[in-house]
Amino acid sequence: MRLHKFLHNSFTNIRSLGAVASLALLSGCSWQSLLGLDGKQSTFITEGPVARTQLDLFYVTCYVTFAIFVIVASILAYATIKFKARTPAEESAIPPEEGHGNPLIEVGLIAASVFALVIIAVPTLKGIWYTYDVPVEEKANAYEITATGYQWWFKFEYLNEQVPGAGVLTTGNELVVPAGRPIHVNLRSMDVMHSFWIPKLAGKVDMIPNRGNLLWFKADKPGYFWGQCAEFCGDSHALMRFRVIALSPRDFNDWLDQQSKSYRVVASTGSGLGKAQFASLRSFKENEPGVSGDFEVSPLDAWKAKQFPEKNENPELITRGMHLFSEKTCNTCHMIRGYAGAVGVAGPELTHVGSRTTIAGGNLDNNAEQLQRWIHNPGAVKPGNKMWVNGYLLNNIKLTSEDEVALVAFLQSLK
Amino acid sequence: MADAITKSGYTAHDEKITARSSLFYRPQAKTGLMSWLTTVDHKRIGFLYGVFALFFFLVGGVEALLIRIQLAVPNNNFLSAQQYNEMFTMHATTMIFLAIMPLSAAFFNFIMPLQIGARDVAFPRLNAFSLWVFLAGAIIVNLGWFLHDGAPNGGWFGYTPLTTRAFSPNHAIDMWVMGLQLLGVASIAASLNFITTIINMRAPGLTMMRLPVFTWMTLITAFLIVLSFPAITIALVELMMDRSFSTNFFEVSNGGMPILWTHLFWVFGHPEVYILILPGMGIISEILPTFSRKPLFGYPIVVFSGACIGFLGFGVWSHHMFTTGMGTVATAAFAMTTMAIAVPTGVKIFNWIGTIWGGHISMRTPMMFALGFIWLFMFGGFSGIMHSAAPADAQQHNSYFVVAHFHYVLIGGSLFALLAGIHYWFPLMFGRKVSEFWGKLSFWVIFIGFNTTFFPMHFLGLNGMPRRTFTYDPNMGWNNSNFIATIGAFILGVGVTIYFAVMVYTYFKGERVKNDPWDGRTLEWSLPNPVPEYNYRVIPVVHARDAFWYEKQHKEEIAAEHAKLEKAESAHGGIHMPFQSIYPFIASLGILIGGVGVATIDSNPDPKVIVGKKLTVCLIGLGIFLYGVYCWALEGNEGYHLHLDGHDSSDTKH
Amino acid sequence: MSSVASGAIDHHHDSTTSTGISNKKLLMWIFLASDCMFFGCLISTHLIYRLHPPVGTPPASSIFSIELTSFSTFILLMSSLMMALAVNAIQKGNLKSMRASLVLTIICGLIFLGCQVFEFSEFVHVKHLTISNSILGTTFFTLTGTHGIHVLIGVIWLTTMLIYSYTGRLSEKDAIDVESMGLYWHFVDIVWIVIFTVVYLLEYI
Amino acid sequence: MSHSAVASQDHGTEHSKFELFVQIAMLLAVITGIEIVTVYLPFSHTALVTILMLSSTVKFLFVIFIFMHLRWDKPFCTVLFFIGMVLAGFTMWALLQVFSAQASIPLSSL
Known part of the structure; x- marks a missing residue:
């Protein structure tokens, strides 16, 4: 335990040293971003204790293997260069008698490898128990x-x-x-x-x-x-x-x-269906990205903005969309709490779908254009998906552009 | 004792044989198609294994390039999702079962009997049967490309329930299951044969602790195959039963546990990893001493560590399942065994370095590949150690980090060793030598291309890119690495193309070489090239571990001994040769037809229709198979004697 | 040929291999080692599902018939004895005695198979346990069925050998063929010893 | 290793082999009978499992060593078979352990 603590401390020290060095070197620019390792799913950027434990352990394995690598690789490189046959005479040198190896070296190297592995094993075991379930002291919370x-x-x-x-x-x-x-x-x-x-x-x-x-x-x-x-x-x-x-x-x-509220009903004003806002559908290339860059500057703020109803809603369009939702049998698979008949559980819950930042399984930005793309031809966005295969194709569902626009308006209004 | 010298595995009873063999067609052709279909010569079988393996290696390579084209840029449309899934499933299945394993089998067949001073394997016709069943399995696995149902697309690991009828209703998975079963049969049959051969047919004086390391690794690999393939056979049987007879092994609604498949698969799957790498380690252990002009350093430890890896390999399977929620104790146990297996693996690397230390290294192409192997395998080993730390693996598992890791081990390890082996034994097999310039050029292009492809994948994985994804968004930070990897893949492709173009050229037009061009250490180099059908004119007596080096250093003593042995052997009746036989091929043909019947006929949902049509085809296949097997049994395992003295190669039937 | 001479021939062939064990016997032993793994996985599957039966699974002891199984176990043990005697007979060069023992082995094997067919049809038609209606049926029928197929292959092999012994294809010199077959047959028996305990008897405690 | 040693060894056992085989078969039958009876005895679960496992192991060993001639064969055959048997036993044990863990209880049996 003491050994482990010592090792742990020394690794932490080495790491912080390394971090300080790179900080000084790059004046504020993190090494992750410098190497392009700061992606949205980067395991190098941790935002919680579980991922941090896993990353720390990864660093331990890196240090140990890197140390071994430096030693073994330099010996291998040295041997390759040093013992290269340079003359034809050397190339046909008479091979020596079979030796008996060198038990001391062999056993020493085995012991060294076991030692190196123990360095990894200790934090591994600790990590296995820590990452498996919520620690006891935090369980209540x-x-x-x-x-x-x-x-x-x-x-x-x-x-x-x-x-x-x-x-x-x-x-x-x-x-x-x-x-x-x-x-x-x-x-x-x-x-x-x-x-x-x-x-x-x-x-x-x-x-x-x-x-x-x-x-x-x-x-x-x-x-x-x-x-x-x-x-x-x-x-x-x-x-x-x-x-x-x-x-x-x-x-x-x-x-x-x-x-926890039921779905948001936008009352019809009775003024009749206005002109559709985006009657013509932009055609999307197959597998075209459905995410936009501007959303990513501050994704959390973008998410917060999605929680509020949009200003220029068209109540007539929304009402028509609401009817279409059951007319086109969307309700058999999707639940909208409060919407009579919309109790399906085969697809995602849609009660507050408008307040999400993404649709179609995190693939498309949740905006009118992308939503229309999604419901226009789900199979083109997500090949083989159930809404397309078991819904549209099986039940022969056809949506006109107007239908799509209305449905989009309805779904977008579900904040 | 004179008769102890001839190690023929087939008995030659005298009078009755003529009577019995006349009932059956015993092909005699030494050239032409029939000679290949009926061959029982381990060298020809090895050559065929090699040709099929290299063909499938190129197929798998093309699949890999298509995968890399698709991933070169984000949101690419080069392949559809389904095509991509077929591609990576078939790439893995092809490379593992149809390229690396048979390529190893080619070396086992060709080299191993020569290294132990045998005239053939223990059961020559069983050996031919293994080859043809392998081909039948390979055909069935690949049949989907030409059928409406498409190629298998459930991943080479075939996790249930994705591969059950409910989620993969068409016959693509049936073909995969059937093909893998047959490949398993072929591998087990071949391995039983190899084990028997190595244990029972060694030349006099060749004790187990004098066996060349390659032969040792063949033995260990064969044991691994024999003991691990039953696990996948059972898993596949259970899946087959689920798919065809609606049993409940993986049917959740009746209490089936899909996780069971995962366990059974990896009980096989992890030893399989060593099945792929151990032959490579054996080849490297042959090449390094030869070109360092020094015996292998610490031979007993290299052998022992190989056996150790083999045994421990059965106790680490669940490290492929660290993320399946096995609970802390199981995870910890498998993490520890996984770390333990790193020790014997590391020991091998130390011994290889010990071998070149103090030697005189000739930088010939095989040696270049061998040294490349050590470097890349070291890398792969290190990332392997990183996986053994289970919590860290929770991030790496199923990410591109794993893809990088196992390609370092399988290409950088197995494949480099096999490519080295092809270069090394090419003169022995064909009497020609590959040009050093082109060989080295191909090495460097392959080496650079390989690292360009797979090194960035470490970062892709740690940057959060999951594997088996046909597309990715441009905003994830994966664009550059993917693009570099694709460029690397094409460089690698060019390298492999150069390699094989040069091989084909050399086969026809290469520089002819005399026997033993590398001043080899092991017995096979004492043979003329190309090797005659009977291998050894006289079965040698082995005096040392590096048997041929010893022979070259004690020429007179050996010459006298040979003369004595030759006399004794001709008194015993000359060289035993087995008759050729068509029946292993016919039996395999039956298996192929029956297999196709089981796997493909009719997607009609009405079970009665399927059974009717299927049954006909299956029965035809079964009939042909039984006909083949019965004739095989009845024709007997006799052979003829070859007398080389006086009139050369005259066949005398008994 | 006298029995002593044929015994000597057998040893003569043995001595031509490096270990002194004949190739066929060695192959059979390795194959049996492999088959251990095969049945190991199959039995594991059964036990794992017995360890965690889904809710509502009836107790297996209410389906099994211990009397019948005990009888067929006894029969299989006896067939092993007969097989051992057959091998013993041919090793002594006594072809006649071998034939008699082989016939008895085959009869025992057929009785065992008959019992299994009866057991299966009883389970399906009376106890309503089918291969697809529950996980117990799935693993039970697959495991014992696979064993049954091994027995069937053994019976076919034995019958073939018996016929060969009349046609002259099998003579005193081929003791090793009978011995290899015997190894296979005994192995089928020991698999049943394990199955009898872990599949049947454990259900009653 | 000369033939004569093997042959004489065989010769010595030949007379008794027939009787030995019969005796062993009877013994196996008796053990099986005891096993069947044991199941109904009021022992603890663990004791019963242990008894059954031990008795079937004994039967197993009798068959492989006597009927399958391992006792008289080269020890190498025993080694070969035991490699497979031990690995299979180990795999079974490990699989059962893994599936006995709390984390492995399937939802359908909860």
């Missing part, structure tokens, strides 16, 4: 969520939040959690294996049918995080993405209040 994987989206259930008459609070693809509190996630799968991964907060744990896995993480501070399924799960595995939004406790409570 943990917030419980069940995440369920579907081909190709995630359902999140807030087990502590009962909505009268509708069971527990449920959302899809965007997980909103309180920052600073440990989050205990029960991982479930309804079809094939998936894996739940938010690199900046915690390493992945698989969602396996008929198995109750769990994972915990804690966000240090409010933030907006990218996550992705990490187990191959069929055609659109690459497009099974999600987001985690960590909020301050107060914001989180506000959000819970808002989410």
